[in-house]
Amino acid sequence: MVWKVEQAVAWIEKTNALIQSNKEYLTELDQAIGDGDHGLNMSRGFQEAEAKVSSTDYDTIADVFKDTATVLMSKVGGASGPLYGTAFLKMSMVLKGKDPVTQAEFADAVEEALNGIKQRGKADQGEKTMIDVWHPVADFLKNGQNVQAEKLEETAQQAMENTKDTLATKGRAAYLQERSRGHVDPGSTSSFYLFQALADVWKEGA
Amino acid sequence: MVWKVEQAVAWIEKTNALIQSNKEYLTELDQAIGDGDHGLNMSRGFQEAEAKVSSTDYDTIADVFKDTATVLMSKVGGASGPLYGTAFLKMSMVLKGKDPVTQAEFADAVEEALNGIKQRGKADQGEKTMIDVWHPVADFLKNGQNVQAEKLEETAQQAMENTKDTLATKGRAAYLQERSRGHVDPGSTSSFYLFQALADVWKEGA
Amino acid sequence: MxxxxxxxxxxxxxxxxxxxxxxxxxxxxxxxxxxxxxxxxxxxxxxxxxxxxxxxxxxxxxxxxxxxxxxxxxxxxxxxxxxxxxxxxxxxxxxxxxxxxxxxxxxxxxxxxxxxxxxxxxxxxxxxxxxxxxxxxxxxxxxxxxxxxxxxxxxxxxxxxxxxxxxxxxxxxxxxxxxxxxxxTRSMGVALTPCTIPGSGRPNFQLEDDEIEVGIGIHGEPGIERKKISSADDIAEELLQKVLKDSVDFNDSEVAIIINGLGATPESELYIVNRYVQNRLKESGIKVTHTYVGEYMTSLEMAGFSITVMKVDEEMKQLLDAGADTPAFRR
Amino acid sequence: MxxxxxxxxxxxxxxxxxxxxxxxxxxxxxxxxxxxxxxxxxxxxxxxxxxxxxxxxxxxxxxxxxxxxxxxxxxxxxxxxxxxxxxxxxxxxxxxxxxxxxxxxxxxxxxxxxxxxxxxxxxxxxxxxxxxxxxxxxxxxxxxxxxxxxxxxxxxxxxxxxxxxxxxxxxxxxxxxxxxxxxxTRSMGVALTPCTIPGSGRPNFQLEDDEIEVGIGIHGEPGIERKKISSADDIAEELLQKVLKDSVDFNDSEVAIIINGLGATPESELYIVNRYVQNRLKESGIKVTHTYVGEYMTSLEMAGFSITVMKVDEEMKQLLDAGADTPAFRR
Ligand SMILES: Nc1ncnc2c1ncn2[C@@H]1O[C@H](COP(=O)(O)OP(=O)(O)O)[C@@H](O)[C@H]1O
Ligand SMILES: Nc1ncnc2c1ncn2[C@@H]1O[C@H](COP(=O)(O)OP(=O)(O)O)[C@@H](O)[C@H]1O
Ligand SMILES: [Mg+2]
Ligand SMILES: [Mg+2]
Ligand SMILES: [Mg+2]
Ligand SMILES: [Mg+2]
CATH class of the missing domain: 3.40.50.10440 (Dihydroxyacetone kinase; domain 1)
Known part of the structure; x- marks a missing residue:
């Protein structure tokens, strides 16, 4: 598909809807292996992000993502705030001056977002963090023509579920060492919602 | 009956036995309308009093009661400590130089103990305190020949039970005002044990 | 416990x-x-x-x-x-x-x-x-x-x-x-949970998950009313009203206050209470010259707090300001 | 909560x-x-x-x-x-x-x-x-x-x-x-109860009536071991051992310590812990020059405490002794 401002805004809106209805669940996941605030953090941040982008007139997708980045950075806090903030900032930077955005350009943006998260979090794939979802999604999007919305959602979901069995070495869950196994990573779950929302937008706009 | 040192010591021992086996109950009563330490206070105090009087050779009853007074005064604390301490001190004073002690002398001693409690506690009959037990018991003992151990126990028990319906105007229970009704007074209950023990000694020594 | x-x-x-x-x-x-x-x-x-x-x-x-x-x-x-x-x-x-x-x-x-x-x-x-x-x-x-x-x-x-x-x-x-x-000086407290004397092993009283005991004593002696918990502002208002309406005439006066934690209540909550009390006293024309927030007189691990208001004159203010050096209170 | x-x-x-x-x-x-x-x-x-x-x-x-x-x-x-x-x-x-x-x-x-x-x-x-x-x-x-x-x-x-x-x-x-x-500086904590973030409404974890969580974090992050509660001395010993056996060489040194309450633990219990820690350090030939007992870094209304031991030299001691005037720490 080709991306326009409407789709970018819809993405944030749909993500927010998913976050809000799963707020308690995200908090539960974080209670098991973290400090129990991930649902609160994400809900606070995306609520504001949606409020901002829904009420602003945008000329470019880059601007939508820039505002999203700014809001997330200043409202989420914790570990996930700077990471999601960085992700949207990187996407905004890659997509600057590109409107509408092609599939390939969007894949580049996600890849850059992933790199930003890795760098900011000093983490890599396999450490039971949101990177474990962003990585396969970025890979998947690079596949070019073949990408389908359903497949995207599946990829993200599978990646999220895989975090259940891995050992955490970054983030708060790392304190638990072996006890971190057996629980899905909260940040990977919120990232799954993000990509589930993306798939939804895609289905509608295709 | 006529009182000797052995009976005085046995009184303290039997009182202690009753207090120890009813420690939790006394605390429960105090939790309902006080601060929940009456069982702890009485148990601490009478444990020490018994240890003291059982391990000391006494020539006079006055000395048994004086030691009891000193131990209770320095080990019980709270409201009940000075009151029971005063009671035994007064009895010791009245019985000084009287050995063995006659029934009439003993009745005088209890009456003086009651007066001591009233004065120290600035309280009178009917205020839902241990005075409500000491008062009828003192009256009863003054009856002379007619007094029987069973009757003594009954008198004390009835008096204790009567505190259930009265309104507290002294001690911690007074803070509860109307809500103090419906609960037996803890200090009246420990005083009942004291006189129950007295009745037991009496039965044995008659 | x-x-x-x-x-x-x-x-x-x-x-x-x-x-x-x-x-x-x-x-x-x-x-x-x-x-x-x-x-x-x-x-x-x-x-x-x-x-x-x-x-x-x-x-x-x-x-x-x-x-x-x-x-x-x-x-x-x-x-x-x-x-x-x-x-x-x-x-x-x-x-x-x-x-x-x-x-x-x-x-x-x-x-x-x-x-x-x-x-x-x-x-x-x-x-x-x-x-x-x-x-x-x-x-x-x-x-x-x-x-x-x-x-x-x-x-x-x-x-x-x-x-x-x-x-x-x-x-x-x-x-x-x-x-x-x-x-x-007038005070009044409220409890959210009971406390347990070590030797007794049983809490002094029971409160439901949504109940508070208004007018609690510092030994867990029952208070004057058991009721549903409400907002920090409402609870503070209730205590403050009783304190202010008692026999001291606080009108137009200067006061020192203590927002005292009873044991388990986090400092953050005490400060939320303080915020209300300060605003409320100001509105009532009462000037707070000294504020103390923290655990000053506790009741083991009881959750709850008390509000103390003391009307002060010049000498009392000076004596409050005078140096003090103790483990729990320094000036 | x-x-x-x-x-x-x-x-x-x-x-x-x-x-x-x-x-x-x-x-x-x-x-x-x-x-x-x-x-x-x-x-x-x-x-x-x-x-x-x-x-x-x-x-x-x-x-x-x-x-x-x-x-x-x-x-x-x-x-x-x-x-x-x-x-x-x-x-x-x-x-x-x-x-x-x-x-x-x-x-x-x-x-x-x-x-x-x-x-x-x-x-x-x-x-x-x-x-x-x-x-x-x-x-x-x-x-x-x-x-x-x-x-x-x-x-x-x-x-x-x-x-x-x-x-x-x-x-x-x-x-x-x-x-x-x-x-x-090395520290370690233990929790007796969880705490609840206001917005979440659910305690961060669950502990049985006789369980403690050893190695708890100050956000209620799970610790390293869940076990039956034991005596104050035993718990203090367990924390202290981990603290002392870590990479700082505390042998024959002078130290400053903090017995830190996590929120709901009464001061009386912190002092009981302090008693053990002081005796134990003395026996180990470690000299305590500064002792702080109280709530310095809490975790809402969590019950529990942490022990911090810092090896000090002359300059650090002087800086600890230097004047400080803040709401929570005065010297
Ligand atoms: N170093 C890191 N790199 C990437 N993601 C991380 C890192 N640390 C934590 N995360 C992600 O952040 C999530 C936790 O976010 P959140 O609970 O909001 O923050 P906090 O851990 O500060 O409470 C984790 O589930 C994990 O996915
Ligand atoms: N003023 C008083 N005069 C006589 N007895 C009193 C008085 N005040 C309290 N008591 C008695 O003391 C009992 C409480 O004793 P205790 O619980 O040991 O002390 P405290 O009330 O200090 O905790 C009450 O049940 C009552 O019988
Ligand atoms: Mg978290
Ligand atoms: Mg957090
Ligand atoms: Mg009592
Ligand atoms: Mg008492």
């Missing part, structure tokens, strides 16, 4: 030992007693202040030993008044010949035990005076009963009478100041 | 407001932020210290604002690191041209948010240095993970680095002192 203790019977003794070890610059033990003394007691030329009561109210009372406040604190068992033999030892140890002043909270047990000690001390020729603190407006002030309880307002007595003594006030002057504090 | 709050969303803002109102002599608000500043900030000629992190650790961090400690504290939501935009405002407000020093506890979120703010400040030409506190020996110290948590030992960084800055130390000197504190 889980507790970090060894044996229930040893709690007070071990706590006192740990306290003394933590604050060797402030206090020393009076061998064989539950009394802690100001290091340099008896302080010559100074009226000595003694406070005390049952344990379980930490930092009261030993936390207030030091320059400008107490010369000694006598600790009873948990929630149980100390006995006269302990108090008399404290009196003898701190008297420098200028007399000893006893700060007593109005509980039958405390009053009786302290008064017995006082009688004994006077018999030995020591001048002793006392004040009985009764700031808790939750309890009816009646001449037919033993009257109101002493709660967190006691800390103001320690501070102001202590400063007066430190400044060289006579026994009578110290007593007058203490009485002035008592006459001008 | 009952709480004395109004709306969960307003807890941090109202708490900060209540704090500011309680301590007008110490702090002022930085309008439109969650930053509290030392009244006289920026203090000319002085390196400025900033600390902060999620809320719920009161009196940390605002309680340490004042002479000899912090110039500003940045408050995040409950247990959530503050965001870079808040931190940068704090940095700008306290910088007097001598540079700003950030005290960061080692949590991924705190580190990232503070570092982003630092990058922004440096881009604006402000000199910023930082230390990352990681005193919690409950967590393995591994280069493959984000490493150990920062807990109560952070208070020693505030005090010692703060005193160094107050004494005119340069940004590099302050940094060196802070790093020395971090290198010589």
């Amino acid at each position: 889980k507790k970090v203790i060894n044996q229930a019977d040893d709690v007070v003794e071990e706590m006192l030992e740990g306290f003394r070890m933590a604050h060797p610059g402030y206090v020393r033990a009076l061998e064989g007693t539950t009394v802690l003394l100001r290091n340099d007691a008896p302080v010559s030329g100074k009226v000595a202040l003694i406070s005390g009561g049952g344990s379980g109210h930490e930092p009261a009372h030993a936390g207030y030993i030091g320059t400008g406040m107490l010369d000694a604190a006598v600790a009873g068992e948990m929630f149980t008044s100390p006995t006269p033999d302990q108090i008399i030892e404290a009196i003898k140890a701190v008297d420098s010949g200028n007399g000893v002043f006893l700060v007593i909270k109005n509980y039958t047990g405390d009053v009786m035990n302290f008064e017995m000690a006082r009688e004994m001390a006077e018999a030995e020729g020591i001048s002793v005076e006392q004040v009985v603190v009764n700031d808790d407006v939750a309890v009816e002030d009646s001449s037919f009963t033993s009257g109101r309880r002493g709660i967190a307002g006691t800390v103001f007595v320690h501070k102001i009478a202590g400063a007066k003594a430190e400044a060289g006030g006579s026994l009578q002057e110290v007593k007058q100041m203490a009485e002035k504090v008592v006459a001008n | 009952k709480k004395v709050i109004n709306q969960a969303d307003d807890v941090v803002e109202e708490m900060l407001e209540g704090f500011r109102m309680a301590h007008p002599g110490y702090v002022r608000a930085l309008e439109g932020t969650t930053v509290l500043l030392r009244n006289d900030a920026p203090v000319s000629g002085k390196v400025a210290l900033i600390s902060g992190g999620g809320s719920g650790h009161e009196p940390a961090h605002a309680g340490y604002i004042g002479t000899g400690m912090l110039d500003a504290a940045v408050a995040g939501e409950m247990f959530t690191s503050p965001t870079p935009d808040q931190i940068i405002e704090a940095i700008k407000a306290v910088d007097s041209g001598n540079g700003v020093f950030l005290v960061i506890k080692n949590y991924t979120g705190d580190v990232m948010n503070f570092e982003m703010a630092r990058e922004m400040a440096e881009a604006e030409g402000i000199s910023v240095e930082q230390v990352v506190v990681n005193d919690d020996v409950a967590v393995e110290d591994s280069s493959f993970t984000s490493g150990r948590r920062g807990i109560a030992g952070t208070v020693f960084v505030h005090k010692i680095a703060g005193a160094k800055a107050e004494a005119g130390g340069s940004l590099q000197e302050v940094k060196q002192m802070a790093e020395k504190v971090v290198a010589n």
Whole structure:
């Protein structure tokens, strides 16, 4: 598909809807292996992000993502705030001056977002963090023509579920060492919602 | 009956036995309308009093009661400590130089103990305190020949039970005002044990 | 109720030992007693202040030993008044010949035990005076009963009478100041959870998950009303109204306040209460000159708080401002 | 879990407001932020210290604002690191041209948010240095993970680095002192009960009536072992052993210690722990020069405590002794 401002805004809106209805669940996941605030953090941040982008007139997708980045950075806090903030900032930077955005350009943006998260979090794939979802999604999007919305959602979901069995070495869950196994990573779950929302937008706009 | 040192010591021992086996109950009563330490206070105090009087050779009853007074005064604390301490001190004073002690002398001693409690506690009959037990018991003992151990126990028990319906105007229970009704007074209950023990000694020594 | 203790019977003794070890610059033990003394007691030329009561109210009372406040604190068992033999030892140890002043909270047990000690001390020729603190407006002030309880307002007595003594006030002057504090101080508390005396093992009372006990005493004595929990502002308003509408005329006055945590309530919540109290007093034309927020007079691990308001004049303000150096209160 | 709050969303803002109102002599608000500043900030000629992190650790961090400690504290939501935009405002407000020093506890979120703010400040030409506190020996110290948590030992960084800055130390000197504190400080905690973030309404974890969680973090992050509760002495011994056997060589050394209450544990219990720790260190030939017992770094209404041991040298002792005047820490 080709991306326009409407789709970018819809993405944030749909993500927010998913976050809000799963707020308690995200908090539960974080209670098991973290400090129990991930649902609160994400809900606070995306609520504001949606409020901002829904009420602003945008000329470019880059601007939508820039505002999203700014809001997330200043409202989420914790570990996930700077990471999601960085992700949207990187996407905004890659997509600057590109409107509408092609599939390939969007894949580049996600890849850059992933790199930003890795760098900011000093983490890599396999450490039971949101990177474990962003990585396969970025890979998947690079596949070019073949990408389908359903497949995207599946990829993200599978990646999220895989975090259940891995050992955490970054983030708060790392304190638990072996006890971190057996629980899905909260940040990977919120990232799954993000990509589930993306798939939804895609289905509608295709 | 006529009182000797052995009976005085046995009184303290039997009182202690009753207090120890009813420690939790006394605390429960105090939790309902006080601060929940009456069982702890009485148990601490009478444990020490018994240890003291059982391990000391006494020539006079006055000395048994004086030691009891000193131990209770320095080990019980709270409201009940000075009151029971005063009671035994007064009895010791009245019985000084009287050995063995006659029934009439003993009745005088209890009456003086009651007066001591009233004065120290600035309280009178009917205020839902241990005075409500000491008062009828003192009256009863003054009856002379007619007094029987069973009757003594009954008198004390009835008096204790009567505190259930009265309104507290002294001690911690007074803070509860109307809500103090419906609960037996803890200090009246420990005083009942004291006189129950007295009745037991009496039965044995008659 | 889980507790970090060894044996229930040893709690007070071990706590006192740990306290003394933590604050060797402030206090020393009076061998064989539950009394802690100001290091340099008896302080010559100074009226000595003694406070005390049952344990379980930490930092009261030993936390207030030091320059400008107490010369000694006598600790009873948990929630149980100390006995006269302990108090008399404290009196003898701190008297420098200028007399000893006893700060007593109005509980039958405390009053009786302290008064017995006082009688004994006077018999030995020591001048002793006392004040009985009764700031808790939750309890009816009646001449037919033993009257109101002493709660967190006691800390103001320690501070102001202590400063007066430190400044060289006579026994009578110290007593007058203490009485002035008592006459001008009103408090009231609320509990969210009960507390458990170590030796008893059972909580003092039960509260449902959405209930509070308004007018709670600092020993877990039941309050005046059990009700559903409401907002911090509503609860604070309820306590404040009772405090302000009592017999002290707070209109247009200056006041010092204590937002006192009872044990388990986080400081963040105390500050939320303080915010309301400050706004509310301001609206009512009452000027807050001194604010104290924290745990000053606790009730073991009870959750809840109390509000204390004291009407102050110039001298009281100066005495509040005077230097104090104790483990729990420094200025 | 009952709480004395109004709306969960307003807890941090109202708490900060209540704090500011309680301590007008110490702090002022930085309008439109969650930053509290030392009244006289920026203090000319002085390196400025900033600390902060999620809320719920009161009196940390605002309680340490004042002479000899912090110039500003940045408050995040409950247990959530503050965001870079808040931190940068704090940095700008306290910088007097001598540079700003950030005290960061080692949590991924705190580190990232503070570092982003630092990058922004440096881009604006402000000199910023930082230390990352990681005193919690409950967590393995591994280069493959984000490493150990920062807990109560952070208070020693505030005090010692703060005193160094107050004494005119340069940004590099302050940094060196802070790093020395971090290198010589080890802590570990235990929880008896969980705590509940106001917005979440559910306790962070569950413990049976006879269970404790050893190695707990200050956000209720699970510890290293769940076990049956034992005596105060046994629990203290377990924590102390881990602390002493870690990488700092405490043999024959002098140390400062903190027995830190996590929220709901009564002071009496902390002193019982202190008693054991003092005896045990003495037996081990370790000399305690400074003892702090109380709530310094809490975890809302969690019951439990932590033990911090810091090896000190002459300069560190002097800096501990240096004057400090803040709401929560005075000397
Ligand atoms: N170093 C890191 N790199 C990437 N993601 C991380 C890192 N640390 C934590 N995360 C992600 O952040 C999530 C936790 O976010 P959140 O609970 O909001 O913050 P906090 O851990 O500060 O409470 C984790 O589940 C994980 O996916
Ligand atoms: N003024 C008083 N006069 C006589 N007895 C009193 C008085 N006040 C309290 N008591 C008695 O003391 C009992 C409480 O004792 P206890 O619980 O040991 O002390 P405290 O009330 O100090 O905790 C009451 O049940 C009552 O019988
Ligand atoms: Mg979290
Ligand atoms: Mg009692
Ligand atoms: Mg009592
Ligand atoms: Mg967090």
